[in-house]
Amino acid sequence: MNALRLALLACLLASPAGATRLYVTNEKSNDITVIDSDTLAVTQTVKAGRRPRGVGVSPDGKLLYVCASDEDGVQVFDTTSMKLLRTLSSGPDPEQFVMNAAGDLLYIANEDNAQVTVLDVKKNQVVANVPVGVEPEGMTLSPDGSVLVNTSETTNMAHFIDAKTFARIDNVLVDKRPRYALFTPDGSKLWVSSEVGGTVSVIDAKTRQILKKLRFDVPGLTREEVQPVGMRVTADGKTVFVALGPANRVAVVDAETFEIRKYILVGQRVWHMALTPDEKYLFTANGNSNDVTVIDVAALKAIKSIPVGQAPLGVAASPN
Template structure:
């Protein structure tokens, strides 16, 4: 109470100073939390799925500090895996800002890393394909959504050992908490339903219908009034009341491959920032009237997003560009781009993560994690370049040594139809097509397609060392089990 009284006095006696230095608490905290200005003590982390690393960035000068290596590139994972992590993907952090929790989907693990030293201090193994992990606001528990099964694993916040499970519909995607720590909100990636869980007794106390089954991410506003969640399969974002009876408030069409959402408050108000991977954009909405106030071009396949401790910036991982960008929230302009590791997924900004020193311990240079080639695909037969195409398919070839992981963020196709990604001898995609991957589009006509092989050597000009004819990437519908006429071709 005494602390609140001092703050109240400060607000009434020096309003000009406070208005310039403090706007309000930022997500995932409470509106009453003090803002923390950007400094060299802060860190931005990204979980990088194909290099199996966590990048560490100093936001004060937007400089990559280094990579925390949790596992090896793909060829090293083809034999029995006894050590190291695979498909580093999800991320959360503790209320004291001293620990990040990093989820690896392929090895079913949560790695707890000390933010001061970048050292892994514990690894907890949970069920099949966990997706995200986050601490409760009091730091006593860590909730892990086990997306490959039907429960949230509840870990002890000190020992990091599993102590109980909360059974939910199959495929829990992510969880976040109300700022007061009363509720946990768990969206689903397999069932069209968000569960609201009482943190005190781990019981389900409400639910919200999703417009589609596939929710990858959600965020609660610092004022405790709203929860925003994304729907990747249909390209929508929905908002519901964070308080009982948890009524749905708004459904917004945001675009194909709608990935993550987060909240930032600044001098202009409170805003939801949504990454739209299929459009290579971040869209910005007011939380009071849900109006869209900005569309920000950002680069290939924006994914994770998180605000700085003062709300002056949001940081976004570009999954198919191997980069982290910083957006100024007052101008909604990109102000920095930082090269990082391969295929960044979740992003977290941790204020005051490194109280002392330079925080470079236990990090390594990017090495192979910083090596990738980037291509674009455009509609076949139109003669359009990647710049002219409205929503081109972006392709990244992530170097794994002798081979590459290919990831294509496919857009602009027919809804829920079978297609192939393949190689053609001809730039226009004609002739025989050798299939690299079969895939099915989602209701928005998009898909994330992955395959692996020595692909760069044949699709990149001048890379072939065998004298073989260059090949070209092509996307074609499946017709009677075979590739039909091409609908997208590699941009030249």
């Protein structure tokens, strides 16, 4: 199992073929919309805790984890019955998390107490609380599982943490309000999106030096309207998708040359995204237009809008 795929909001889990299910968290209607990737239709809407945000599926596809931010917990659903099994006690205001490859540990960013909580999901026990910067937000794990990265909104840093000892390895200063972090599949680079800074920093994972700072000059838009948030990378590591928030677009970036190949108009206020395991489709959660846009990855075209709940924010794809 490729740990990288777990690293992306713990969403994108490998093992191709079969109909994929997409799980969308709706922040304001407090529910989860389930979408079938074959029919591109909503199959179910399930009640969740208050303010559901970060979402991810276990490596075996059996469990769905959802941060109920206003209930200070992570809810666990059975993906077959979509019944709530239990609520794990995270720290206050959990927003995003990442899961290890074995699927037994969750690393949760708790926005309110400047800590990352490491949770054993089987025992529902906190293994460690790691102090990080103010308002921790993005969470990711290196593909080999050795390095944990957290971004903090107010400190404007990406914190590199040893995933075994939880000792701080390094801090890298990035642009304002870093929201999301992503390792390339080979683990060599870390991409960090800065929402207010309007940039994406590409960091060398070994030297922790910033290799490249990407700007997104969408013709006709002010810089203020471009706010990079969620990101996704293809399994071959060649393409990165960057959601640009109120620019209502997804940037398609060549991960080798850093050239921006295209801006795809999606729904309004695009937050997070998920690729189906076969990488046929990219789904984007659009917070203001209350829908999910389906992008045909080969054609790089938006092909459908699927209405979901109120204020969709997170989206995760099942691995099978």
